[in-house]
């Protein structure tokens with residue numbers, strides 16, 4: 578019998594990877610991260626994939642990885658910030674698991690991603706404006722796929738993990754069959 582999976586969505590720096598890994602440990606589930614899986618398969622980094630293949634090339638790879646990882650049962654999957662852009666991806670996420678939207682502010686995103694050079698979309702003259710533009714376009718998409726919305730403000734990661742666990746319990750999420 579298939580076991581339900583948890584898919585984390587949200588913008589860059591929302592904490593999908595960090596919270597997702599801890600959540601999986603807590604629930605005794607296997608953890609996957611679509612960005613890490615793309616890097617593992619290609620043997621290179623996301624900025625280099627963007628450089629060589631453009632964003633469109635990256636999105637194709639992302640769709641392939643998401644279609645495989647969402648087919649697994651009983652896992653926690655952290656997605657990339659743009660995973661909700663393709664309607665096909667939204668359908669995979671919505672139909673195959675419980676989707677948790679980690680919501681945060683642009684100010685907090687900036688703080689959390691400041692020292693990173695690993696997010697090509699933030700290599701802009703004005704990263705704050707870029708994050709605002711992305712949020713305006715993507716927030717409705719995160720909302721559309723989400724079963725649960727959890728705020729991920731400037732607190733300790735453990736507090737956000739606990740909030741996600743509480744909200745999953747409220748939604749009667751179990752790691753058992755079904």
Ligand SMILES: Nc1ncnc2c1ncn2[C@@H]1O[C@H](COP(=O)(O)OP(=O)(O)OP(=O)(O)O)[C@@H](O)[C@H]1O
Nearest residue numbers: 588589590591592593594595658689732733734737
């Ligand atoms: N809830 C939280 N409270 C405090 N700090 C956090 C929280 N979540 C994440 N962080 C910190 O913010 C940074 C970015 O988090 P993370 O890489 O998990 O974001 P992400 O949502 O996976 O981003 P991306 O879409 O780019 O993969 C990390 O250094 C992490 O420790």
Ligand SMILES: O=C(O)C1=C[C@@H](O)[C@@H](O)[C@H](O)C1
Nearest residue numbers: 589612623657658659696697
């Ligand atoms: O928000 C985005 O579009 C992205 C977020 C990251 O997780 C990576 O998937 C990549 O840098 C693109």
Ligand SMILES: [Mg+2]
Nearest residue numbers: 593594612655
């Ligand atoms: Mg991540």
